[in-house]
Amino acid sequence: VTELDLPRLARALREAVDRAATILVASEPMPDGDAFSSELAVRFAIEGACGLAATRAEARSGKGPKYVAVLNERGTPDRYAFLDGASAARAPDDDDRRGGFDLGILVDGGVERCGPTVRALYEGCGVKAYFDHHHSGSRSSYDVPLVDPTRASTTELIFGLLETEAWRDVPLTRPLAEAIYTGLLSDTNSFIYSLTTPRTHQVAARLLEAGARSSLIGERVILDIDERDLRLSARVLDSLATELGGKLHVAVMTLGMLEGRAPHLVGYDKIVTPIAFVKGSKVTLLLREVEAHLWKISLRSRGEVDVAALARELDPEGGGHARAAGCTLEGPLDAVRGRATAAIARALGRAGL
């Protein structure tokens, strides 16, 4: 990873924002806490720098307010709907397709992860920016790529952007601080995971000084759980199997377990996190059925196996972090599970485990 020239990229982004009248901000179809709060943080930053226009007609290039659309193909996750600015996020519509955007900013994932409708809108943008902290992130090229795998969250990277000369005029308001804090808290699981650094805590302190309500956000983001997800986790736990001499734990979430709920509405991270920390386990594999014969694979590692590389080996569009990654596989459960398990066994062998 080459060192990020943040001051130069921050200036390039500021120039691109100033030149644009209409700006698309987007991420995954159903964003996680960091992805969604990164979208909100970018919108608040543009508001602080240029002001926001309520309609396309009021938007101006150069000095003047920007029309900023925050688009996720499947809408806003309930868990983050309490955040200031969350109601600005929506699904793409015909007006977006007709009007297009001058500048597109993808956060916490590239074009491979944003869904087909958002991808088409983004690819139509005159200038393309991309913020990410995944070390196996997007393989596409971008006009302004702000990628730093040493950051605990994409929102921590956005905080770094706001410290540069080009963006220093943006005030750190409470809503902006809370968006950045939400990304930090959810991607580090309350400042536990290994990407947490002294800088992460320094940033968090600045956010609390700016008024971020840490206890409220912690309760909403980390502790609150949907009762249906809690009951579902009991069914997933029933499927938990130990393989490869105890080094691998495998669990399965089938459509049948969801009792009619749409798979994208399940808070699966609340289910995978406890099973990822079974003592003695090196890797955890959760297979989630999202359509008949289509499986989302979630991989978690205790550190010795790089599961981002593993996800990419299984699926060229897969990726993530060294200790938490994912991909998509097609086929009957037994075949998909066999492929994933075999790849994990090879990776354990390479790691000398």
Ligand SMILES: [Mn+2]
């Ligand atoms: Mn993230």
